[in-house]
Amino acid sequence: MGDLLTGAPAGQVTEIDSLLVVRGICRGESMELTATTTIRKPVPEVYAFWRDLENLPTFMAHLEEVRSTGDRTSHWVAGAPFGKDVEWDAEIVDEVPGEKIVWRSIGDADVPNTGTVRFMPAPDGVSTEVQVVLVYDIPGGTVGKAVAKYFGEEPHQQLDDDLRRFKQVLETGEVVRSDGAPWGKRARKEFPQRPAQPLSDSELAKGADE
Amino acid sequence: MRANTWAGRNKVKVRDVPDPTILNKRDAVVRITSTAICGSDLHLVDGYVPTMQDGDVMGHEFMGEVVEVGPGIDPDRLRVGDRVVVPFPIACGACAACAAELYSCCENSNPNAGIAEKMFGHPVAGIFGYSHLTGGFAGGQAQYARVPFADVGPLKIESDLADEQVLFLSDILPTGYMGAEMCDIQSSDVVAVWGAGPVGQFAMDSARVLGAAEVIAIDKEPYRLQMAERAGHTPVNFEEVDVRSRLLELTGGRGPDKCIDAVGLEATHGSAHIAAYDRLKQAVRLETERPHALRQAIMSCRSGGVVSVIGVYGGLLDKFPAGAWMNRSLTLRTGQCHVQRYMKPLLQRIERGEFDPTRIITHTLALDEAERGFELFKNKQDNCEKVVLKP
Known part of the structure; x- marks a missing residue:
């Protein structure tokens, strides 16, 4: 089916669609996600914010809490998107200050995972380019189902959104909220959202409905 | 409230x-x-x-x-x-x-x-x-x-x-003004503005403030054209005259030096993620006359001129006159x-x-x-x- 109005073959639309999903790659039970953004802050500041892993839950939707347990070790608690009671320990296995941080889950993690984040000065001399690669080993059972459901058909979108919020937090101080998407990083709902009108007292009191 | x-x-x-x-x-x-x-x-x-x-x-x-x-x-x-x-x-x-x-x-x-x-x-x-x-x-x-x-x-x-x-x-005042500013207006310029709604009126006033020699208002509503005329602009009613011919008459055959599209395309939003592709086609087809202003602006503008777009576009545009744009060294500028x-x-x-x-x-x-x-x-x-x- 072609587009009568533009004369473009419909195949072009399909190609664009597939470009959008190609960045989340499933290899058997393992899923690799990559995303990148540019943040208008100097490398040391961006690096330091990420290196304090306890900051990650402020912008990563699937995390409830990360607690440092040592200089290179930490305990991670997943949020509702990964299902309940999913926790693991992680260790930083490689770090070069101002350049990269590499971590991996250790022990008997429910969702074994590794992550790499690289920081590079942007050509404008002001900003920092951030590249993130996350690899998850998707387990079977309910946890695996929850994780698969969370990532859905466009797994990279979650990481893109995480980095968008990372940028918001560093550049503006917090995650941006609107009336239609009032709960910051918890707003990850498919459309339709709530109407773009102010929240009632009971909605405000109830908070995010997760 | x-x-x-x-x-x-x-x-x-x-x-x-x-x-x-x-x-x-x-x-x-x-x-x-x-x-x-x-x-x-x-x-x-x-x-x-x-x-x-x-x-x-x-x-x-x-x-x-x-x-x-x-x-x-x-x-x-x-x-x-x-x-x-x-x-x-x-x-x-x-x-x-x-x-x-x-x-x-x-x-x-x-x-x-x-x-x-x-x-x-x-x-x-x-x-x-x-x-x-x-x-x-x-x-x-x-x-x-x-x-x-x-x-x-x-x-x-x-x-x-x-x-x-x-x-x-x-x-609307900044929007009209930006439309004129993007035209890089010179004192010898004739500026034509498609659309005599509120944004168009302010684009006309802005072109005058920025030093245009003459400003032409193109619309079909007599009262809107009269409003433009009262502000000192030259009205052209596209339901009464052929716009291109009239613009050539008004510019010694050169065409306007700068053209501003303050009409836009009412119906172009669509996204594979949000709406089915058919919805986009339907939306565009319902408003087929709308991109007419932009096409006409491109075809009318003198060679080397600027076409400045402040009317709202949201999706895909049909039959864009790329040949006129490219071969006649036109500059297309736009932005919310x-x-x-x-x-x-x-x-x-x-x-x-x-x-x-x-x-x-x-x-x-x-x-x-x-x-x-x-x-x-x-x-x-x-x-x-x-x-x-x-x-």
Whole structure:
């Protein structure tokens, strides 16, 4: 089916669609996600914010809490998107200050995972380019189902959104909220959202409905 | 509070909604004293913009008094009691786009940026009352509005200018002005403006202020052309004459040096993610005459001239005259207005009497009469050019 109005073959639309999903790659039970953004802050500041892993839950939707347990070790608690009671320990296995941080889950993690984040000065001399690669080993059972459901058909979108919020937090101080998407990083709902009108007292009191 | 809301296609409804509160530290809440209906609101009412929802508070042209500020607002920048005009694009002031004064392309102000990115390639700023695609922010056709990044956008009005003289700094005066500014106007230029609605009228005035030799207004509504003529512009009624021939007559056969499209394309929103592809085709087909203004501007413009587009486009455009554009060295410039960039200098021009923004106001109604205001404006009844609403 072609587009009568533009004369473009419909195949072009399909190609664009597939470009959008190609960045989340499933290899058997393992899923690799990559995303990148540019943040208008100097490398040391961006690096330091990420290196304090306890900051990650402020912008990563699937995390409830990360607690440092040592200089290179930490305990991670997943949020509702990964299902309940999913926790693991992680260790930083490689770090070069101002350049990269590499971590991996250790022990008997429910969702074994590794992550790499690289920081590079942007050509404008002001900003920092951030590249993130996350690899998850998707387990079977309910946890695996929850994780698969969370990532859905466009797994990279979650990481893109995480980095968008990372940028918001560093550049503006917090995650941006609107009336239609009032709960910051918890707003990850498919459309339709709530109407773009102010929240009632009971909605405000109830908070995010997760 | 009372607010005018979207209630489905071809329907707006004034209803009671909760009062806004501070959600982010740099928010303010403004008690609105004047607000307006914009031509681009008609795209929403006509049902051509996806991601509108029943109950969305409309409106992106508003001003009023600050009644609450978040803890992140520097009191030297904004305080309770300040009288402010609020720009329609929401901009953080900190990202690369804001640093380049490209405020309508702010990288941080749209919580639904992921959706906008799919449609436009890169995300666009949040906009008040303009669908969830631009963030899902409640708008300003209401008694109160929450204003995010209130330390960046709102312009304080410290003189005794009436609301009607400064209200349009929120959108249409800067939008018209940017349309003229993008034309890089020289003193010998003849500037033709397609569309004599509110934005077109201000584009014409701006072209004159920026030194154009002559300004031509193209429309089909006699009362709108008369309004332009009274302001000193030359009317061309496209229902009565062949526009290209008339423009050649008026320019010694050269064609206008600079052309401004203040019409836009009503119906081009669509996204594989949001709406089925058929919806896009349907939407475009319903408005086939709309891209006519842009095509005509490109075909009419003299070789080497500038075509400046400030009418709203949202999706895909059919039969773009790329041959004329390329072979005749035309420059095409466009953008949603970077309002914050223009508010202060345009306020000064208003204070100096270079602009009289009140000249386009034909109707002033109570907020509760918003529905009638939309009818008048949409159907061009009662010589309606611009409706101001008083909450």
